[in-house]
Amino acid sequence: MSARANIQSKLFEINWLLPVLIYVLGAIGVAMIYAATDGVWSNGAQQHLVRLIAAGGLMLLVALIDIRVWYHLAYPIYGIALILLIGVDFVGVTINGSQRWLDLGVTRIQPSEIMKLAIVLALARYYHDLDQNRVSHIISLLGALLIIVIPAQFILRQPDLGTTLLLTMTALAIVFLAGINWRVILSGIGAAAIAVPLFFMFGLKEYQRTRIRTLFDPTSDPTGAGYHITQSKIALGSGGVSGKGYMNGTQRQLEYVPENRTDFIFTVIGEEFGLFGGLITMGLYMMLLAMCIWMAMECKHRFSRLMILGLTSTFALYVFINLAMVMGLAPVVGVPLPLISYGGTVILAVMFGFGLMLSAHLYRQSELPRGGR
């Protein structure tokens, strides 16, 4: 069988249902960005479409590469992501008060996005290599903790609370799935109960604390931090059951909701398509997530399963945090709605992630040695 024929046969074996779901959501994104920008095609919708297509190519490329290659690359990718993160700390570009971007001349990249993927790969490999019986061992726990804490604290310093939380929660999901025993989990929760309030007091910047506080009492600062939440709820609430109709959202047209092209894109869906549109969108995300979980369950070895589930967790957390934020249930932390929100790096990272999932699924039967040998 020639390499070309091999690739062709592999292309047929890819789980095409996943890309279909991805592109349905992506299309919603294009349509909503078009509305959010008052029907100006070139103000985001066009770029979003181009990015989706380009990132789709990347996804296929990633998908076709044998999962064993990705297994071997897991630690190097993590290492590179870490170096880039440290690089941001020194030479990063500051946008909106946060130093998150690294200017590579041709494009700016957000190393924290790469790290979201890298940490999943690294932890999946870590637990794949680890003897099942030693998962809850103190040394093993410390190893996992190092993998998590080192990048997390660099991202927190940028400061990017949203990504830090996302990263940590994803990592903890993998650790949980890897099978650490309940005693460790419970003591971890206990420690968190003590650490989180302390972190709130000493680990956060004032504006982040304000954002969390205003979440609980948005009226305290209706024009400042509470403004996003209030206006976002007004947009959703005024949409009602059936919405105001496509391109008819007044909150959107009058620019009452800031950043509605990016993080607050769901307000446009809610305002123009109502509860109906909101539930359909959420339903599509659920289907996508269910598809991913099914793919993980089909995989034979631990690396693939943990990797897919980890990436799925990341994706799910994006969706959950974003929706909760838009509906006034979580602080405004700057987490986009994946595939729908405008934003290049996120699409690239998410599609890369889906590529990895497809690859793992494609090569689900292949044998993977322990320790990379």
Added chain:
Amino acid sequence: MQSHQDKQTITRRTVLLSVGGVGVFGALASRLYYLQVIKAEDYTTLSENNRFNYNILIPDRGRILDRNGTPLALNKQDYQLVLIPEQVENVDETLDKVSDIIPLTPKVRSRILGDIKNHAKFVPILVEDHLKWPQFAALNMRTPELPGVVPEVAQGRSYPHDGLFSHVIGYVGSAGPEDVEKDNDPLLRQPTFRMGRTGVEAAVDKQLRGKSGKLKVEVNAVGRIVREWPEKDTQAVPGQDVWLTLDAELQKYAAELFEEDSGGVAVIDVMTGELRTLLSMPTFDNNMFVSGLTQADMKRLNSDEKRPQFNKVIGGGYPPASTFKMTVMLAALEQNIINPSERIICTGKMRVGNRTFHCWKRHGHGPVNFQQSLQYSCDVYFYELAQRINIDIIAETAKRLGLGQSYPLGITGQTKGIIPTEAWKQKRLGQGWRMGDSLNAFIGQGFVLTTPLQLAVMASRIANGIQAVVPRLIIGDNTTDFEPLDFLPEHIAAIQAAMRSVCEEPGGTAYRPGAMGVPGVEMAGKTGTGQVRGISASERAAGVLKNKELPWKLRDHSIFVGYAPFDRPRFAVGTIVEHGGSGSKRAAHITRSLLKRALERDGLTAPNMDDDTL
């Protein structure tokens, strides 16, 4: 390579997390349901509020006109500068820049900042009005660099006639918090709106004000108007004009007659009660109050001993002096305690108890009958009457003639004056009434205080003879259905004849034949010289000081009441010239001249021309 058990753990925990995920979706979906179904109405309202502003349109204020349609208060184009706070990035910086062109005092600045605080961000705040054209032009040039600062041509209140009507018209000013509390007219919340503060402006403010219009506009998050909704607009309804009974020309003439003097005069139509003149002197320019008084203006107004701001014609209580004598005479006739032909000997003084009361004529008038008592203004005659009638009866008669009360003019600032009674003195001073009090009161001195308007009303009631004329200022305000006066016609005729003799017969204190300028037209009247100081026995012995020898503040008030024509009365006048000396001089001159001019302006000249004019 993986154990079966390991696989089971992952599967079990995946299911666990998935269930958690479904739970999160459920929570989010119910939150969405809560927002979009249960709370939908609230948020729809909020969304509407987000979108729409109602810009209040201020109606043109009604004019105030005299009886001939001459404007006494009108609206003139006024160059103003307003500031729309939501469009201004830095208020302090902007005001600094504005001060380069029009100086803003710290007081004005703090007023502006206060206004900004007290109003919604889209409400225009007045920075300064009454701008000069060069300033206005300069501001227009600078607007591109001053976002939110808008030079506007608005309607400003203007009062022509150099303050002649200031006391009557009053002035407009911005609404205070207490006004907003009492009145929920949205206009009052507009910082550029001006409401009536005093005088007629305040009295008929609602009528002058008009109704606000609304401009429905759609605004975006930063307050910029993105769309107007002309079909939802309501136009402002301009205020109605208000007509006064005053005659601007006559008022102007009255002021000229006063020259530099201080006091008040009222000219009243004896049939309708319409006031043709209601003047307090000196006047002040009420235009100053529209834009806000400067400290210097305020100081000047308050330090003037002639008190320009004080509305003396309705608010000044003065001893009516001898003009009070008609009241006493009417009471005497009604009480039947004097025979008109009875003569009382005036020796120039009368001793009552241990005090001596003097007549103004040092050596007395000799025998004086009823009519002569008024013609010569003999004080002793009234001292004699004082011993025959109780003061309470005099007070009752005075009230019937319109003294001691205020009238429904609409404007504020009236005083009732004082018409003393025994009970009044007991209550006010805790002392019983004494004969000496009566003697003083019977010649209009002592406790008695009246306003020039009250004196005019008294004269008009005597002239009318039948109806208790009530003065009116605003046309369409009152009816002419007056109460009956209830004096016997022969009593009124006797008083009228006596008042005629004052002006038209030799020996009368204001004798000046042909004063009306038309043969056969006579006037009736009474002088009054209001003492403001006590005259000691030693001064009397040495010779009473002439007014010219006294400081202004100690000179007598010059008082006169009169009406004309005598046989068919048309107008009555009450005049008080503060410290103007004898009533036969300044006040008599002003009254005569005004009566003459009023009759001329009324087209009434000679009695024989009546048929022609009809």
